[in-house]
Amino acid sequence: MNWEDTPEEAAFREEVRGFVKERFPAGYRPDRGGEHSLEPEDVWGYNWPADRVSDDPDRRDGALAWAAALAERGWITPHWPTEYGGAGLSTMREFILQEEMMRARVPTVNGIGAFLLGPTLLAAGTEEQKAEHLPPIARGERTWAQGFSEPESGSDLASVRTRAVRDGDDYVVNGQKVWTSLGQYADWLFVLVRTDPEAHRHKGLTFLLVDTRTPGVTVRPIVDIRGDTPFAEVFFSDARVPVANRVGEENRGWYVAMTALSFERAGIGATVKFEQALSSLVDYVNSEEGRRYLRADTTGLRQEIARRYAEVRVLYNLARYTVSKQVAGDVPGYEASVNQLFGAELAGRIARTGATAFGAFAELWGREGAPLGAAFTHLRLDSVAATFLGGTTEIQRNVIATRGLGLPR
Template sequence: MHWDDTSEQAAFRDEVRTFIAERFPAGYRPDPAAEHSLEPEDVWGYNWPVDRFSPDPDRRDGARRWAAVLAERGWITPHWPKEFGGAGLSSFEEFVLHEEMMRARVPTVNGIGAFLLGPTLLEHGTAEQKAEHLPPIARGERTWAQGFSEPGSGSDLASLRTTAVRDGDHYVVNGQKVWTSLGQYADWLFVLVRTAPEAPKHRGITFLLVDTATPGVTIRPIEDIRGATPFAEVFFSDARIPVRNRVGDENRGWYIAMTALSFERAGIGATVKFEQALKRLVEHVRANGLGPDKAAVRHEIARRYTEMRVLYNLARHTVSEQAKGGVPGYEASVNQLFGAELAQRIARTGTAVFGQDARRWDRTGQPLAAAFTHLKFDAVAATFLGGTTEIQRNVIATRGLGLPRS
């Protein structure tokens, strides 16, 4: 398939590059000691949802100024209609914008709110919900986190047990969510709750919008294998959530959630991150040698480059389907599965180059700042973040290939 830019896309790509060069805040620099949040569009050294509350005034000011200049163009939510703060860009223009931001190593803004919740509200939200929630996301003023997974209800999400009981104009919510990415930095959550305990498990779920300042909502960070805290657990204790914050009909939340998950990004962020990591690795081995097993390492690096280009083409295929008006279905699972397993293979390839040095965690004074050692730890979670490998294969088999469920 031929993926060269059209003349219009090439002109837009140049516009984006110029914009980044001229408008990215000069004082907003990477933090070399920071661990990113494991999301595919993270840029090493930046974590925008965290940076906007940083005690470092330069980092805090830079994060907020960057959101403001992106919002001027509608580029926080580029594919949204202009009436809600978007730019009305085509799917390919949005793809180019994020590709160039990743290549320039500048952070994207407001990921979960902009790319999961926003499109879901555009399709299923009331006029009041759109007016209340979409403009603050588009301005970079309100961040969101996803409250789906629970202890014992991760891959089998429909088995969730957090309950919501109707009490007049409110739902009273009790239960727990876990592995909530950057939940401790979120202003709002979108959560799945069980409103009909006796119904079949997919049919008794409701989709709610929750202000994290609501009494009865407690958020606690979770430390991961690296010592970082990219996740949180959320506890609900008689939290009263207004009925007006329900998206769609009661007991139909599972179908709303499936819409939200279909809006996962095409995967360009992971592709560019892998490309840059491999480029740095090749530069290092050219300068320092490949070690005793040169042929094997050279072969492995070549395979990783080939796989990285496959991932790029998968991303372009997904965005081409969006451009034709389709909603990504099993294609998102193909991207997720291939990208997750590739992250682990790239980490193994990189650490093989460094031998015993790959055991060193401290970035200071280490080759490539111990980047592949840290990537190896990051990649441990890759094959279950956003849905386990087994779930992704089942989706591909049943929805993509039409195979029977049993």
């Protein structure tokens, strides 16, 4: 397939590069000592939802200024209609925008609200819901988190037990959500709750929008394997959520949730991140400093790095193929699972390749004085989460087998 830009796409790519160079705040720099979040589109050293409320005024002001600059062009929500603050870009131009921002190593803004909830409301929300929630997302003023997973309902999403009981104009919600990415920084949550415990498990669920300031909602950060807190658990104790905040019909929330998940990105963020990680590894091991840390036995290391480069190009082509289907008006199905599975497992292989290049020095966790600032040591722990973010590798294999290959369940 020919993935070359058309003349118009090439011009737009140059426009994006010029915009980033001109408008990205000079004082908004990576936090070298901090952990980035775990999502594929995260740029190391930045965590925009956290940065916007940081105690560091330079970081906070930089995050807000960057959001304002993107919002001027509708580039926080590039594919949305202009009436809701978007730019009305084509799928391919949205892809190019995301790719160039990743290559420039600048953070995207308002990811879950912009790329998951927003399109869901455009497809299934009421006019009142669209008017209330979409413009603040497009301006970078309201952040969202996804409240789907529960302690015993991660990959098996249909088994959620958080309960919502109708009481007049409200639902009274009780239960717990877990692994809520960046939940402690979210202004709002979209959650899947059970409203009919007697119905078939896929048919008794409802999709609700919940203000995190609601009495009875408690958000607690969870410390991960790295010692950081990229996600949280959320507790509901008689929290009253207006019926007006229900998206779609009662007991039909499963289908709304599947709409939300269908808007997962194509995966260009992971491709660029992996490509840059490998390039930094090659440059470093060829430097004088890098040679001091390089393990004595480098037999096969060159071939291993070459294999990782080839795999990154495969991932890039999977991402482009997913986008090409969207451009053609199709909805990616099992192809998205192929992309997710391949990218998740590639993250682990790249992390191992980079870490083992330094032998015993790969055990250094502190960034000061470690090879490449211990980047691959940290990536090894990040990559553990890649195998279940957005659906476990086992679930992805089931989707590929049944929907892609036509195998029986």
